[in-house]
Amino acid sequence: MPAHRTLALVLRTVEVFETSVVATLFTRELGKVSALAKGARRPRSAFQGGLDLLGVSDIVVFPKASEALDLLAEAAPIERFASLRRDLAALYAGFYIAELLNDLTDLHDPHPRLFDAARITLRHLGESDLRSRRILRFELACLRELGLMPALDACAHCGAAVVVQGDTVWFGLATGGVLCETCRAGHAAVAALSGKDLEAIRALASPGRAWRELDASSAGLAPARDTVGAVLSHVLGHRPRLRP
Ligand SMILES: [Zn+2]
Known part of the structure; x- marks a missing residue:
């Protein structure tokens, strides 16, 4: 397969063999890739700084058709998120963004808008007053991009308009969003939200x-x-490990 040049966010690296690394990258054009960077731990390798965790790099990768790992030819650092280095809470939030991208997306399934959303979120994690809301926005962006967005206006089951009654609205955690009064009865895992929460x-x-x-x-x-x-726990089949 031909080489691809794309931007990539470094989600995870594992040292292999004497001097190499297997990197899990969320790329803008190819989606998640798992690629072997031969000799990446040698001094003066072609990857210097390009495989730092939670950094954005410009990479060249040779995708493999089979089950074999892709081959990383180049990785040059493009953007480092300074707040992740000086603020531990921002760093953990960054690792959580990486966990979501790693666990929710499939190999070679591109989502450029999700890449852009991740990059913007990482850029602003140092703003502590907005951090938890930015993480929530990113979680919802993941659900939307992956076609898993819960219904917020019409009943997830029958499509009827959902009105907030007595300041309570029913939200099916396993059925994908708000439920009308009629449909609510037939579903398990239904939470009661206030109109303000919705x-x-x-x-x-x-x-x-x-x-x-x-x-x-x-x-x-x-x-x-x-x-x-x-909703995320339901989609993943487990609670996200690093959720702040
Ligand atoms: Zn309904």
Whole structure:
């Protein structure tokens, strides 16, 4: 297969053989790849700084058709996220972004918009007041890009418009979003949200700046966080390990 040049976010590296590395990369054009970087641990290798965790690099990769690893020919650093080096909470949040990309996406399944969303999120993780909302937005961006976005307006089961009744709305954690009063009865794992909590999730899932104005106290954001976390756990089949 021909060589591909693309931007890549370094999710994970494992040392192999004497001097080599197997890198898991989330690339903009090819999606996730697992590639062998021969001699990457030699001094003055062609990969110097290009395989630093959570960095963005310009890479050249030879994809393999079979089960074999792709072959990494070059990796040159393009962007380092400075806040990840000086702020431990930002670093852990960065590792969580990497966990989501690694666990939710398949090899060679490109999602350029998700790559861009990850890059922007990593760039701003140092802003502690917005961090938890940025992570929620990234989680929702993952769900949307992968076709797993929960319904937020019409019933996930029958499509009827969902109205908030007595400030309670039913949210099916395993059925993909809000449920009308009729459909709610037939489903397990249904959470009760307030109208305000649903509004918060809608704002976090939308473009624009409304998400910045949400009640950012941990209590104010807790129902939205718990709901999105439960949806992710359902999709992954386990709780995300590094969720802040
Ligand atoms: Zn329904």
